[in-house]
Amino acid sequence: MSKLRVGVIGCGSIAQFRHLPEYAASQEVELVAVCDIVEDRVKEIANKYGAKAFTDYKELISSGEVDAVSVCTPNYLHAPISIEALNNGLHVLCEKPMATSQEEADAMIQAAQKNDKKLMIAHNQRFVRSHQLARQLIESGEIGKIYSFRTAFGHPGPEGWSVDGKDSWFFVKEKAYIGAMGDLGVHKTDLLRYLLGEEIVEVGAFIETTAKEFADVDDTAVCALKTESGIIGTLAASWSYTAKEDNSTIIYGEKAIIRLEDNPAYSLVVQYTNGETVNYELGKIQSNDEGGQQTTHVINHFVSAVVENKEPLITGEEGMKSLAVILAAIKSNETKTIAKVFE
Incomplete structure (x- = not known):
């Protein structure tokens, strides 16, 4: 062939x-x-x-x-x-x-x-082994009803990674359109949709530039999200996590809490309400810290x-649904109201 x-x-x-x-x-x-x-x-x-x-x-x-x-x-x-x-x-x-x-x-x-x-x-977050296993645990009912979540994706910023450093297009509004929220936040909206198996329908967001004075896009965003079944949680996306990358997600369920990429030793930790803890060693999540060479x-x-x-x-339709949450976050921040996704 x-x-x-x-x-x-x-x-x-x-x-x-x-x-x-x-x-x-x-x-x-x-x-x-x-x-x-x-x-x-x-x-x-x-x-x-x-x-x-x-x-x-x-x-x-x-x-x-x-x-x-x-x-x-x-x-x-x-x-x-x-x-x-x-x-x-x-x-x-x-x-x-x-x-x-x-x-x-x-x-x-x-x-x-x-x-x-x-x-x-x-x-790429859907291909991370811990995320795939967490989705299976949630789908199987092992965690019970999902009550809440929090997810974060932050690192010191693209200037340490981009070929153009501080002169990178990432910091120019006409080229990037949106900063940390578009660079990192959209990964996490995609992950949450994948893990929870449902759509995010409402967003309340604060999106600011607090760390990169040379940038004309946001570098820190914190959002409250609500899904179609009424699960609420938070998403943080930031280029102001100056010391170490954070790529963690925590799902709070009726029977257990799932901690993803939150523990240095175990990429997936399940803490059951009966006091039992199960640690999974599944290999590291790919990150910019490592020089990014992992597949x-x-x-x-x-x-x-x-x-x-x-x-x-991740078809175009899937990409669009994850993008729509980011667009709603921008609207929420601009209007200072709770924005509906797909309005």
Whole structure:
């Protein structure tokens, strides 16, 4: 069988740490093209991976040389590039957040449907072993009725990770649209929807810039969320956790409390109401602290979905539902009211 020919559009940190090495490691993929507006950067990466270099994404998309692309650009370009690729008959793996508005997300989904191509959003939290096991425990009734939750995703900020440091697009409103909430918060809205098996319907949010005076986007957000069955909990997303990354989630249930990525030794801890505690050693969650070299399973899952012609776990529709919570949080913060998701 011929290999899947892949192009990567945008060669910043997420491409360099995740997409490029993981495609290169896949037996089913031929990494044939890379694109970036920074010519020196794209040439260097093209040489490294034996790929063809492009500085214009439209040229790569229309080249006829690729079957699928990863979109790893600043947020404001996710939708236009993805739509162009889908309309040219290419499968798309798009970084999160998938878009900067409901309208953009809808247009991406429609383009995928119209052209019968795969659109997957790169939410990696669903592939973390502890999260998958927690979902099974909740679904099986082991935890009983879910009462509440709290989740946090925070680290010192993209300047320590991005190829452009403090000059990164992450801090520029026109390019990023939203800061920590779009970068980290959207991962957690996706995770909560996955774990709880229901939609978030209302959001109350405070979104501020408290740590990064050079940024014109938010760096710290705290939200209260309510699900369709009435479970309430909190989500914090921040670039102001200056010493150590926090990527933890706690689910409070009738029969037990589940602690995810909250204990340094055990990625999943279940504390039962009868006093029993079960610790699971399941390997570390991938994090930026480690230099980000652990596999995320996102790339392999996308490749399998295309090669085997099956629906990816995080479709455009799923990405849109997770984005909608973030958009509602922005609205809540701006209007100082509780905002409904999908209004």
